[in-house]
Amino acid sequence: MKAGESSAFKYLVDTYKGIVYNTALSILQNDEDAEDMAQEVFIQVFHSVKDFKGESKISTWLYRITVTKSLDLLRSRKRKKRFAFVKSLFGENNEPLAEQASFVHPGVQLENKERARILFSAIDKLPENQKTAFLLNKTEGLSYQEIAEVLHVSVSSVESLLFRAKGNLQKYLEGYYKK
Amino acid sequence: MENKNEIEKILASLDSIQKAEANPFLYEKVMIRLEGKEARVVSIVPIKIWQAAACFAVLIALNIFVWTRTDSVGKTQNENKNPLAQEYFSYINNTIQF
Incomplete structure (x- = not known):
């Protein structure tokens, strides 16, 4: 995998996609966002696998990346929402703010x-x-x-x-x- | 009391949660995105190097052009100045003799 073999990468994605997708789904509470996030996580893994020192389990490493990236996404969305709210106060944008649909x-x-x-x-x-x-x-x-x-x-x-x-x-x- | 029971049930509602199914084509999607990114990087990088090289060459050419030109302009200016200076000094010498 560290040598960038595609079959090893395929094995990694197929083995761990479940935990990455489910973790992202629980945090982001949206299936499309969770799928995008799963792709983002594996792209990051592909590029940074050389930094993985093997001190922890691969699953722990993947959980950590997924949690960090998902929380980052939520934070940036909250920032955008706040900015849109401030803009709406000044009358620059009178569109109603999109609320997160209730997640099942x-x-x-x-x-x-x-x-x-x-x-x-x-x-x-x-x-x-x-x-x-x-x-x-x-x-x-x-x-x-x-x-x-x-x-x-x-x-x-x-x-x-x-x-x-x-x-x-x-x-x-x-x-x-x-x- | 009823609400408390319901709250307990809500808190326990995830106890028997099943895993959601991830996209079976996730690997293919990731590879498409990876290839897309790499293609973009490959197409952008040579253009940037090319542009940098072109800019550098133009800069060097401009420098050489300006340098050679100022040199020749300086020479002709000096050549033009000499007769004027000679005439000026001879005029001064003549007036002092008077």
């Missing part, structure tokens, strides 16, 4: 679809690190140790992140039912 994950069971939709919209409000830890744990099924390796933090930090994430989600959901 295709892997959720039919009877849970509505609940999962509410949960995903609450997850979207979490701070980045809590959101990432929660999604890696819930949708990817990663252990605390694996999440710690992906996020470059200690296991106790992951425990704390997940504890705070659940607390915040509970608060958001209580607010949702009080409306």
